[in-house]
Amino acid sequence: xxxxxxxxxxxxxEQHIPNEGLxxxxxxxxxxxxxxxxxxxxxxxxxxxxxxxxVDIVSKGGNYLLNIGPGxxxxxxxxxxxxxxxxxxxxxxxxxxIYGSRMFTSFNEGDSIRYTQSKDSNTKYIFFxxxxxxxxxxxxxxxxxxxxxxxxxxxxxVKWKSTEQGTEIxxxxxxxxxxxxxxxxxxxx
Numbered sequence: 001x002x003x004x005x006x007x008x009x010x011x012x013x014e015q016h017i018p019n020e021g022l023x024x025x026x027x028x029x030x031x032x033x034x035x036x037x038x039x040x041x042x043x044x045x046x047x048x049x050x051x052x053x054x055v056d057i058v059s060k061g062g063n064y065l066l067n068i069g070p071g072x073x074x075x076x077x078x079x080x081x082x083x084x085x086x087x088x089x090x091x092x093x094x095x096x097x098i099y100g101s102r103m104f105t106s107f108n109e110g111d112s113i114r115y116t117q118s119k120d121s122n123t124k125y126i127f128f129x130x131x132x133x134x135x136x137x138x139x140x141x142x143x144x145x146x147x148x149x150x151x152x153x154x155x156x157x158v159k160w161k162s163t164e165q166g167t168e169i170x171x172x173x174x175x176x177x178x179x180x181x182x183x184x185x186x187x188x189x
Contacts, residue, residue: 012065017056021103027063028053032080037069044079047086051181054087055127058098059107059114086180093153094184097125106140115141126185131176132169139166141187148188153178158185 011026018026030053033042045053050066057064068080091098097116104115104124112129113136124141142162143149149158151171159170169185176183 017053018060018062021060021062021107025063026061027065028057029065029067031067031069032083033069033077035069036067038071039069042069042077044077044083047083047090048181050083050087051090052129054098055114055129055182058101059103059116059127061103061107090179090181093179094182097127097152097184097186101125104141109138109140113138122188124187126169126187128183128185131183132171133173136169137163137166138169141167143167143187144189146189150186151175151178152184152186 009025011022011024012029013026014029015031017028017030032050033039033044035042054064068076068084070076100119101116102119102121104117106115108114114127114129116125116127117123126138126141128136143160145162147160149160149169151158154175154177156172156175158175159172161168171183
């Protein structure tokens with residue numbers, strides 16, 4: 001680890017997410033609870049926080065190593081199983097914006113919006129940490145006139161338009177039920 005040069009492996013910030021992407025392969029190593037090993041009655045991070053950390057790390061070009069310390073019997077705490085189930089359910093709907101994705105030209109728009117793109121750059125993903133209840137203007141991404149925009153997990157159409165300020169998105173309140181955590185727009189074309 002951390003040996004510069006051709007044989008360098010991943011650099012691993014522990015319990016920390018860099019403010020921006022790093023110019024080399026990296027992963028954040030972080031605990032799901034408070035400790036690297038088993039601690040009785042440890043406090044686990046909420047699922048929403050874990051999903052937001054995953055999105056933040058991936059949008060910056062990193063990998064997320066999520067540690068869970070098993071108990072003396074080899075089993076995980078029931079809370080850990082619940083968190084994994086909820087993260088898995090979120091990934092089942094929104095995983096295409098995570099798996100195999102790459103950094104977009106800008107990883108974020110403020111504190112609560114992140115971007116990724118497909119390997120071929122033809123598909124962009126926009127992650128909202130908070131559901132946009134009003135019109136939202138995105139200034140760091142432009143849609144082509146023929147862009148197809150959908151909220152993953154929803155069959156409703158997404159209303160958008162280009163303005164002088166940027167790309168204006170308007171999601172209906174019903175779309176909030178698409179997920180319990182981070183909402184993901186898929187933009188093709």
